[in-house]
Amino acid sequence: MRDLEGFVIALLYHTKRKGHCDLSYIEDKPLKNLLEKLAVHPHFNDVFEVEIAENLICSCLYTVMSQGKISFNNSDAIQFLNDLYESLKVNVNEYWIIFPLKGASLTQTIRYKDFVFITGDSDEKINVLTRLGKTTRNKAVERATHTRISRSEHFFLHPLLAIRINHQNNYVRNVAKRFSFYSNSILQAIYWGKVHPKYEPSLIHNGFGIDNANHLLIYGKKDSQISHMPADFDTTCKLDLDFLNEPTYIKLFSAIFDELMYKGGSGERIIVNKFLNGFKFLKNAIDLERKRQLYQGLSIPLLLLTTASESILLKREDQKRSRLSVLYSRLVKMDNLLNTEIAEILHKIYGWRSEFVHGGTEIHKDFNEDFSDGVTTNTYINYKKFLANLLSKTVYFISLVERRSQGQTMYSKEEIWYKYLNNQWKKGKSILKKT
Known part of the structure; x- marks a missing residue:
């Protein structure tokens, strides 16, 4: 807990100057700084809750200040942190x-x-x-x-x-x-x-x-x-x-x-948030399918699924149709489909997506509202399965970024993720000539 000691000492001196222990997260920056560090510190992960911690810190401050000390050192900080941890643990x-x-x-x-x-x-x-x-x-x-x-x-x-x-x-x-x-x-x-x-x-x-x-x-x-x-x-x-x-x-x-829900990668959470968005959009699309509102068709659920793909795999400036066709053919494996067939389905899906976004064209042709067999329905279901398969590999992809980020400070985790995807794009883009 040595990385917390400086924040505790700063808080102790701040409290000494104020002359009382009635501090608040909003008004007292040293308290705010310590609480924010405790919130992400692995030692406190299983016991920390901000409101309880704020109250208990003020109680611990009262104990220290009642001793009448003029100065504070690392030993005081360690004792403070140990007392705080034990107090938090009691409420678990x-x-x-x-x-x-x-x-x-x-x-x-x-x-x-x-x-x-x-x-x-x-x-x-x-x-x-x-x-x-x-x-x-x-x-x-x-x-x-x-x-x-x-x-x-x-x-x-x-x-x-x-x-x-x-x-x-x-x-x-x-x-x-x-x-x-x-x-x-x-x-x-x-x-x-x-x-x-x-x-x-x-x-x-x-x-x-x-x-x-x-x-x-x-x-x-x-x-x-x-x-x-x-x-x-x-x-x-x-x-x-x-x-x-x-x-x-x-x-x-x-x-x-x-x-x-627990690990979420260390430090930057942007890659984790990309996959969380993917799960959210998938669930919302499935909910809309099930409701089968009159005249809904597939367009809104399809838009949610394509938004999930873009959120996870694309930069804002990337070309959507060609890049996703290649990336899905590289990142997703389906027992009954070749890579070229996966790319072709993505190409068709993004045609439908563009027709809806730019022209308001709904998808009804060959679509069975009960999701029984049909050309359009099967294409949509296959694409949903591609996205779901990608999401099922969440742990692998997050771990990949974590491993590649260790021991280097040149690139952010988001940059590492896009470098990996760009490499997959370069290796696989020749598939576009076959579709």
């Missing part, structure tokens, strides 16, 4: 963020690391909640009843995903919506990028009539840990989640989630 508890995967199907509960995909009838779900909350079954029944009556009548009629977090209450509340949204999005990407057409969802199990399931439940052992909040996104995840019984897919889900 085990929580579960639990939310519905609306319309999904799952034949058995799956547990992997900090994730539990919960299925079964209400009794079976309550049995799992009893174990997760480490309470009596009567307590779990009481809590489930409260959730059904006061928050979400249909919450327990869908498969649920529970994510375990050991942290501060405020931290858990702050990340709950983010964790649940991107979990849903990652599942969609893995299914469309790696699994489809296996495990196609049953037409019978569609969740019709049980749509009031758009809340999140924060769960724990103590009653004070229990809370609810609106999801603020469409929780629909109309997938057959039995594919997660295959170890490859559950491990991939966990790895992508950890990379995006």
Whole structure:
């Protein structure tokens, strides 16, 4: 923690000059500087929450100032940081963020690391909640009843995903919506990028009539840990989640989630944010497909998917059609398609995209609104699978940039990413002559 000592000493002297310990993040820059450093410091990663830390720092300052010291050194800073860490740690508890995967199907509960995909009838779900909350079954029944009556009548009629977090209450509340949204999005990407057409969802199990399931439940052992909040996104995840019984897919889900939600690369997050945008646009496009609003066609979902590709793979000035045709043929591997066929599909997709953006032309020709077989529908689905396959390689691409950035200061991580893509473009652009 030596990199924090100077900030602590600056804060101690600042407090000494002010003559009191009632400091605030807004008015006292040394406090602001220390809090911002603590927020990204690996030693405090599992205990830090800004509001609690601000209050505890003021308490620690009062302890130090009451000793009447005139000057401060590194030993004082180390003691201060140790006391702060222990105070923060006391408030850490085990929580579960639990939310519905609306319309999904799952034949058995799956547990992997900090994730539990919960299925079964209400009794079976309550049995799992009893174990997760480490309470009596009567307590779990009481809590489930409260959730059904006061928050979400249909919450327990869908498969649920529970994510375990050991942290501060405020931290858990702050990340709950983010964790649940991107979990849903990652599942969609893995299914469309790696699994489809296996495990196609049953037409019978569609969740019709049980749509009031758009809340999140924060769960724990103590009653004070229990809370609810609106999801603020469409929780629909109309997938057959039995594919997660295959170890490859559950491990991939966990790895992508950890990379995006916890690790996120060191320092610059711009590459991570590119992939987060990709997952977001994919989920939104799938939601629009499912709603099938009158006269919608494919244009808006297609625009969302192409925006995702551009966000991840292109600079603003890059030519879209030719460059993405080459990059997808290099970066994505599909068992049933040659590289030239991937490039041809991208070329066609960007023709449709341009017709819509520049001329308002909707795509209806050969399009079946139920997404059954058809030339246009299949082309669109293939492109969605390309994007999802790319997103399924998130961990690989972020790790690649991390490795290439180590030990050098000449290029930013964004520049390293674009250098890698440019190299793929140079190696593969001859494919344009074959399409």
